[in-house]
Amino acid sequence: MSILKAEGRKFPTQTQVLVIGAGACGTIAALAAKEHGAEVFIVERDAKPSGSTSLSSGQIPAAGTKLQRAAGLLDDTPDLLYKDILAKAHGECDHAIARLIADEAKNMIEWLVERQVPLTCVLNFQYPGHSRPHMHAAKSLDGAELHAALLAAVEREEIPLATSAHATDLYADADGRIRGVRVTRPDGKTEDIGCEALILACNGYGGSKEMLKRFIPEAAELFYEGHVGNQGDAVRWGEELGASLKDMGSFQGHGAMATPHGVHLNWATVTEGGFHVNVHGKRFSNENAGYSEQALKVHHQPGSVAWAIWDERADAIATQQASHVEAKEAGAVKRCDSVEAIARIVGCDAKALAQTFADIAAAVRGEKQDQFGRDFKGKRMLQPPYCVSKIAGALTHTQGGLEVNTEMRVLRKDGTPFPNLFAGGGAARGLSGPSDWGYLSGSGLMTATNMGRLAGIAAAKLVKG
Numbered sequence: 001m002s003i004l005k006a007e008g009r010k011f012p013t014q015t016q017v018l019v020i021g022a023g024a025c026g027t028i029a030a031l032a033a034k035e036h037g038a039e040v041f042i043v044e045r046d047a048k049p050s051g052s053t054s055l056s057s058g059q060i061p062a063a064g065t066k067l068q069r070a071a072g073l074l075d076d077t078p079d080l081l082y083k084d085i086l087a088k089a090h091g092e093c094d095h096a097i098a099r100l101i102a103d104e105a106k107n108m109i110e111w112l113v114e115r116q117v118p119l120t121c122v123l124n125f126q127y128p129g130h131s132r133p134h135m136h137a138a139k140s141l142d143g144a145e146l147h148a149a150l151l152a153a154v155e156r157e158e159i160p161l162a163t164s165a166h167a168t169d170l171y172a173d174a175d176g177r178i179r180g181v182r183v184t185r186p187d188g189k190t191e192d193i194g195c196e197a198l199i200l201a202c203n204g205y206g207g208s209k210e211m212l213k214r215f216i217p218e219a220a221e222l223f224y225e226g227h228v229g230n231q232g233d234a235v236r237w238g239e240e241l242g243a244s245l246k247d248m249g250s251f252q253g254h255g256a257m258a259t260p261h262g263v264h265l266n267w268a269t270v271t272e273g274g275f276h277v278n279v280h281g282k283r284f285s286n287e288n289a290g291y292s293e294q295a296l297k298v299h300h301q302p303g304s305v306a307w308a309i310w311d312e313r314a315d316a317i318a319t320q321q322a323s324h325v326e327a328k329e330a331g332a333v334k335r336c337d338s339v340e341a342i343a344r345i346v347g348c349d350a351k352a353l354a355q356t357f358a359d360i361a362a363a364v365r366g367e368k369q370d371q372f373g374r375d376f377k378g379k380r381m382l383q384p385p386y387c388v389s390k391i392a393g394a395l396t397h398t399q400g401g402l403e404v405n406t407e408m409r410v411l412r413k414d415g416t417p418f419p420n421l422f423a424g425g426g427a428a429r430g431l432s433g434p435s436d437w438g439y440l441s442g443s444g445l446m447t448a449t450n451m452g453r454l455a456g457i458a459a460a461k462l463v464k465g
């Protein structure tokens with residue numbers, strides 16, 4: 001994984017725009033570059049592209065879309081989405097990129113619909129920090145469906161996609177101009193491909209324990225639920241080239257991964273009145289602050305586990321999501337008719353758990369403030385039958401990465417852009433600020449899709465002059 005000298009090298013294969021990674025960011029970047037007249041080539045390390053995109057729930061925030069208006073949601077605006085991004089990140093992200101993405105997101109959704117990506121808006125459930133229901137997804141809430149549609153669009157456009165092609169080295173001039181990429185095949189043979197512009201769409205460093213220990217030691221022990229092939233290659237090359245890296249300690253966690261099944265529950269298990277208790281039957285946090293920051297809070301409980309408790313009404317909403325269905329099919333969700341039955345599953349004192357229920361009921365009635373600052377007032381108290389699942393905290397994806405400008409051009413440490421290097425999605429700095437609390441739900445695919453499209457357009461413009 002290094003930068004090789006390009007000087008004098010002839011490349012047997014040559015393209016205008018080369019894209020590393022065939023997830024949401026890479027496929028969209030390639031489609032956009034082709035649409036803007038460039039010759040494009042994608043290299044992907046896996047034999048069958050998956051990426052975190054296929055593992056995801058495929059939910060993409062956007063505001064003011066035609067889909068929302070057709071469904072009767074008339075008051076969502078890019079301005080609200082922008083404010084939601086900034087509020088969640090406590091203002092500690094790149095405001096210009098946040099503004100651009102919030103404005104572009106609705107065009108992005110419409111662009112995807114035109115390319116036969118099956119999207120609808122998700123109106124019956126609202127994530128923490130979303131002032132309106134911003135999410136758009138395939139009905140299955142399954143990223144694999146989104147990804148399959150993107151790969152089909154790439155195939156329709158006849159964009160070459162080399163699979164089992166692991167980009168291991170970049171060829172660069174002394175000024176950082178990228179001349180080509182070396183890929184290594186599973187049998188160890190290498191091939192060199194020349195390019196006029198390079199887009200890094202190979203996600204972050206969640207799959208690399210070594211990089212996690214270096215940049216986010218507190219997340220290194222969490223179960224990684226993202227794509228293992230995301231080994232931080234973009235950051236490794238960027239460091240060697242002298243690129244600016246930002247928010248490297250930032251990540252998105254998930255505070256309700258059913259364990260030992262390793263698949264996460266839908267967050268309606270919390271937003272619809274559910275809560276988490278530890279082995280003593282006691283709550284330990286404001287679960288509704290967000291699923292990302294809940295991951296470490298769960299991890300810090302005795303045994304690094306907790307139990308999610310919700311009810312059938314919440315479960316009906318949660319069951320829209322493919323991963324939640326998977327958790328149920330794997331036997332991760334138990335049904336209980338009473339608090340005593342839940343206590344038996346948790347292994348805690350039934351009286352302690354009954355007290356937890358009583359405290360929440362008092363907060364719902366407005367008689368008591370929640371000790372963790374969660375707003376239960378006027379919400380619906382859970383009703384039997386209840387649902388229970390043993391959970392652990394997960395690391396979903398890293399949020400730090402290469403700093404880019406509004407054209408998705410990778411920046412040097414002095415703030416000037418490299419001549420022909422672009423990045424997007426998990427390879428670039430996200431919108432989540434420096435830590436685990438700044439991730440607005442859906443920010444992963446929002447950056448992957450929008451940055452991918454913007455990078456593709458800018459790279460095509462560069463090579464077309």
Ligand SMILES: Cc1cc2nc3c(=O)[nH]c(=O)nc-3n(C[C@H](O)[C@H](O)[C@H](O)COP(=O)(O)OP(=O)(O)OC[C@H]3O[C@@H](n4cnc5c(N)ncnc54)[C@H](O)[C@@H]3O)c2cc1C
Pocket residue numbers: 020021022023024025026043044045046049050051052053054055056057058059060061143165166167168201202203204225226227229230231233264396397424425426427441442443444445446448
């Ligand atoms: C369980 C789960 C649920 C999620 N749900 C959501 C959600 O509902 N909404 C949301 O916004 N986000 C969600 N996310 C996050 C979202 O999936 C990611 O932010 C997004 O998919 C990133 O897209 P990407 O294109 O940057 O990366 P990826 O989709 O991971 O694609 C990167 C590709 O690059 C390839 N690659 C890596 N290194 C190399 C190399 N050196 N050479 C060649 N190829 C390489 C990889 O194999 C991979 O195919 C979820 C993530 C997970 C794990």
